[in-house]
Amino acid sequence: MKWLRTAASLVGCLFATLAGTAAVAETGVTDTSILLGMSSPFSGPNGAYGQEMRETISAYFDQVNKAGGVGGRKLELVALDDGYETDRAVANTRALIDDKKVFALLGFYGSSPTTAAMEVFSAAKVPLIGTISGADSLRTPVNRYMFNVRASYAQETEAIVTQLVSLGLTNIAVFYQNDGFGKSGLDGVIAALKKHKLTPSAVGTVERNSVDVSKAVQAISKVGAQAVVMVTLYKPTAEFVRQMRKIDQNPQFMTLSPVGADLLVQELGNDARGIGISQVMPYPWNEATPVVREYQRLMGKQQAKYSYYGIEAYITAKLLVETLRKQGKDLTREKLVTTLESLGNYDLGGYRVGFSPNDHGGSRYVDLTVIGSGGRVLR
Template sequence: MNVKPWFSYSAMLQTFAAVCALAAAGAAQAAEVGVTDTEVRIGQFAAQTGPAAELGKRMQMGILAHFNAVNAAGGVNGRTLKLVSRDDGYEPEKAAAAVKALIEEDKVFALIGSVGTPTTLAAVPAINAAGIPLVGPFTGAQALREPFNRNLFHVRASYFDETERIVQHLSTVGITKIAVFYQNDSYGKAGLEGVTRALAKRNLKPAASVTVERNSVDVTAPLAEILKAAPEAVIQISAYKSCAALIKQARAKAYGGQFFNVSFVGSKALAEELGDTGAGVTISQVVPFPYTPSSAIVREYQQRMTEAGHKDFDFSSMEGFMAAKVFTEGLRRAGKTLTREGLVTGLESMREVNLGGFIVSYGPKNHEGSRYTDLTIIGRGGRFVR
């Protein structure tokens, strides 16, 4: 008696292939690092301890102020945002270890708000190896912009933009004898190059170029060189502790020239370190003035910070807030099926996006974000004026 098999070999192969395809699709969906149906894990490596700790803490504060508001409203495409932070002490070796741990141990989907040039540079090899996006690094160094790196998305202007703005201002008011005090690492050298380039455009050279070691406040030798050169102004490219030490000691020796800083110094932290000595110190900025609700993004920042229990506004937390705002917009554009490639594509689709008075623009070969700069002055009582 011949009985036909109830299931043909051909049909069995087709069914097996279909099951494998479904399993592979499910595995691919589940395999995206740091993403579940309800949550996205985002990593930050930044100083939480040491002489630059306030920069990392304030950056984190701004990021969380935005993330908390987004989560309270239901998240992005149904997923809440969880920030995982690791302390790098503003040291390159610790930063490299921190970003490796975020990627391999914490299994984060993407990175946001790193703080510092040497630390971010030290993390780049691990970032590139993992193909993980980093949004809004708190650095304006050209070495992180050239050559183009598809994994890095800048929100702030570069140090070249900031130092050009400072030198332009000084030359406009007739000040041409300018010294540079810079941190002896990739950050300080990036700023020095920016100042030198800006001066060269005006057929000028630094009156003196002096250095300080990272995380050090030993400024005795560099101050002696500055006083010997007697410049009309000093442009500082360092962190707030060393910059404050130099200004205080210079004032104590009756130096009457002007002091200028780039935004990375940490404006609020510098003003607090200086106290009454800070009046008249100028700082270039790369985000809107956070103290006056004159634009939609500043009003939103102030509201979110207040909701998070913070009423002490400042530039660093404003930058963290803006980095988080750009990040979440990229997530939204990436869609429900979230991948790292989708986040990159989503961010690159942001062309001339107005975030409420601050324009951010990216493209497949342009991750610069913004070239916005401003100048602020520390006034009496540590208050900032434009």
Template sequence: MLIKSIKTSLASLCAGLAFAASGSVLAADPGITDTTITLGMSAPFSGPNGAYGKEMKEGALAYFAQLNANGGINGKKVELVTLDDGYETERTVANTRKLINEHKVFALMAFYGSSPTTEAMKVFSEAKVPLLGTISGAGSLRSPVNRYMFHLRASYADETEAIVNHLVGLGITNIAVFYQNDGFGKSGKDGVVAALAHHKLKPVAEGSVERNSLQVENAVAQIAKANPQAVIMVTLYKPTAEFIRQMRKAGQIPQFSTLSPIGADLLVGEMGAKDAHGVGISQVMPYPWNDTQPVAKEYHKAIQAFAKHSNYSYYGIEGFINAKLIAEAMKKAGRDLSREKLVNTLESTPFDLGGYKVSYSASNHNGSRFVDLTVLGRDGRVLR
């Protein structure tokens, strides 16, 4: 009888230990509680490029406010911790560590910039924390595939190919390139060179500007010598505006074209509608002012409710779609949410985010190749 009692006690103890062990295995990853899921974002909210981060943040928060009002993710509210990096690499890396180690976020989203994200990648990859949405089209972030990084937008190679093909199709062959001297600009410049090579062409001139600088004089001098028909600019809005002003002052009136990171509304705000008129811009997000596309209509409603305005923008809708992607992926990953389940769900499930579609696989984390070519009209509006 005593032996039987001991056996029963041992069996109960083993079962309890097994249950405890399984419970520890199934314990939620950091950032998940009974009531919340915490996400993290590092972007510029100050400095020359602070407007980019602010618009993305507003779009993301507008989506999460709408989501939480409707029950969140399986009853859990989504909270977004946002840290300002000023578009500086060291601050981005420090923010990434802080978000993971101090704020204990479940996942990351909407990191901004090629060079900052390249360095931050070392931190979140080692920690096995997924990053969804990189505001960069740099090839160096896309190949080789990083298991924990998923791209929402098309690459710079996709954008520059579309621009070059359009210009060459118009009979424009003397094309120069003006680029930012960092990972972003060099990746875009490489895309221009590769796209021109498909047409057996080369840039007639090149010029660069340092990140967070407006010193464009040398670039203007180099490019103006070539008297180009068009200049493709892989730069952000402030140096772009200064470059165009100085080129025109030098008597140069080529077709100016630039890539999506420019932020059309910010360029118009910097230059004025009259001077920005005619600048071509490739876009990688749906037209934010579209009254018929489901995701744009959803974005309008959310921004009006959250921010009490209707100042729509490409960066705003990108932040909104980025938030919607991570929310949809978490929903589809199921109730026992984990970082690895989130990664596996993204790699195996296509997502229709309201007319903007993305899909990933284990060997390809480029969600979309969508590129739309636009031009700034006389009143500063983006025309398609």
């Protein structure tokens, strides 16, 4: 009978050991690594956006790994190209979760792609931290696994409209991209104008990944707009401005943060001067802000490497790493979610984010800038 008790004891210990292992084991986490996934455009007309983000995130992960990683675990990034196409973003999200077996996601891009991908990662209970989108579809209702790091398009457009109206401009048109990004921005402009008892004087649109802006130019030029709010990315924005100026239409052009100031300057050259851009991240050339100093040290002393997309990628990656560190050794996706929701008003070095179970908005920070001579972004 003694040997039966011994055997039973050994079996019990074995089951306890296996149960303990199962409790701490999480997909994408080993004793030496944490696997993280990203889907963004690295090719096509908007590939430069994703490339800037990937470069910064990879550089930051390398820096963290050289300093010992997170709890002794090295960070590994799997980055897939979606070309800013919704179906590819959804397929990438499935591949990252089901095939690559990542622990969590970060650095996605675009309103329509991320909104569609949200069905996949939320069903799998895999959190996404940070996407280049201010769409309401990613904020309301609150999705437990979607964490935004930037202000919404409604907050950006309200800042723009308030500034224009304060200057006495009331004939305000809208040029928007025909997708989730553009429509969300259009809704924001309409709502902001309504507060001043105004409506858009004209509306023009362009398809995603297209620069066919002729119909929009025709519609908006008819009203002689004093200002045009452009909810578009850099290539259609540049083409719209070129065609408007070619027919001597020179309203105050304003656009939202996703345009990418550096890319717009590269595309337009000196013709970018005077275009106003709302920004949702700290000024990446301001060394007085601690998180900006960190970002600049990471990217080196070449100012040409600094960008708003870069600083957003850095802040997103830093938020994820600091949240992982707060969990200790036992990393789980659910603990990542609850840790983020408990951050409150968290200071990342001059840029604050805040989450709760009822609010995954992250930030309300909006700054207005203008492109000056030589393509410099001025505050």
